[in-house]
Amino acid sequence: MPARDPHRFINELDEEALGRLVARLESRAKDAVFARLFEKYVQRLALPPGVRVFEVGCGTGATLRMLARRSDFAGVACGVDQSPHFIEAANRFAQAENIGDRAVFRTGDAHGLDIPAASFDVVIAHTLISHVTEPAKVLKEMARVVRPGGMVVVFDGDYSSLTYAYPDHDFGQRMDRALATATFNNPLIMRDLPRLLPEHGLTLLDAWGDAVAEIGRGSYFKSFAETYVPYVKRAEMLPDQAVDRWLDDQCRAMENGTFFAACNYYTYLARKA
Template sequence: MTTTVAPFDVYGKTDQLDTPILETMVTRLEARGEQARFQQMMGDYLEAMQIDQAQSVLDLGCGTGVAARTIAARPNFTGKITAVVLSDHLVASARQLAAREGVADQIDFRVGDSRSLDLPNDSFDAVVAHTLVSHVDQLAETLHEIARVVRPGGFVGIFDGDYASLTFSHPDAQQGQRYDELIISAVITQPRAMRRMPHLLAAAGLDLITHFPYVVTDIGRADYWIPALESFRKILPASGAMTAAEAGAWVDARLDESTRNIFFGSS
């Protein structure tokens, strides 16, 4: 008898991964953070949160600290940031990057679990969940924790994607759908989280104030999606979604499409 192991979202299990995979994540997260489109989207929600007025900010599921460093570097921000992530390796990387950018004294990076935070009630003026909610398996618990630690009248910014719509070009429609589903299983736990968000926010006692809808699409040439594609060479095999050979062939095919101006990637 043979058995197969279902693919898992590597970004939701950063406390269980080997260093090479975590370093691949660091590279991918930092490259995404440098993308102009990504920076614009982040800037939109930080402005809506009136983040410069916050004296205490929680960056939950902070990854390499892209959001925390962005907030700390804002000219009119004078507060302090607590940044929490599952992986001690990512905490170490985030600290190094913050020190390199001269904002380390404003950010307290620490290991923690978004589903059960070792933080007091009503302790933050603002909470940022920056590409977190699509990776947590107990989403309601995480949102209730966010509601618990933000002070009354404080702001919560949830930035994430509707990853059930994630799709890439492929010459065969059925095979393309199969690969899309494998990729989603490898990098996302909650692909429909944002579709459920209005209901989940209400259940957590949070009020929806505003929203910013985006579609991130490359057509013809790959640009925004390049860092993700390159990361898939290691992340897809690590998740169990594809073999290393299959992942490499899939990535090479998409990059070849980009050179021929026939690429498509969107979410």
């Protein structure tokens, strides 16, 4: 079977696979290193009281709920995702966290939003753009629903930089590539944004990169490998036994303190003309 990005084709997955992705998104949002990357752009945005924030591809709402839980957030956060399963979880989690009055979630397709133009002050794509079918169409929609003078934020990984150390360097590199290809429809898209943003009337204000690395121990990259290795196997990209051995070896490296994994993440802040 050819590689099928699980987040792009989420509505094809069974309950068990969806449950694993919900767990991954929730644990990722709690990861200190990853949460810091979100915090960095939220601080830079300096959101005023009454701000209307919108997230495309909000998943379980982990990112917007993190925003809505902040004591200094005095606005409204809305999220849209194509997965009814994720949206049900997002609203359930928001109710349980007593933030249901300022964080609301519903289903929708990022390529064609059922939302009037200029509805929001800030529009965010947090690890969405690497998964969608047509990134340019999604950027066009983000630019349409943000008000003139409003901000668009695109945050995602550059997945050709995703790497796990492995004693067999050749197989390790093939596994890195297989993980990126099986998991992301657009693994290199973050390199294209300086060109794509202006095409949609978005002026680049700021952009930066962060290397996320785990050395010795693994948590963020442990959950990444455990969640996405099944998709490498499903795509039959490498022999199953070798892939299983790779995962066992990564777990052993985490136990004995010899683990190494890293990936670069980029944040773009752009203003609508």
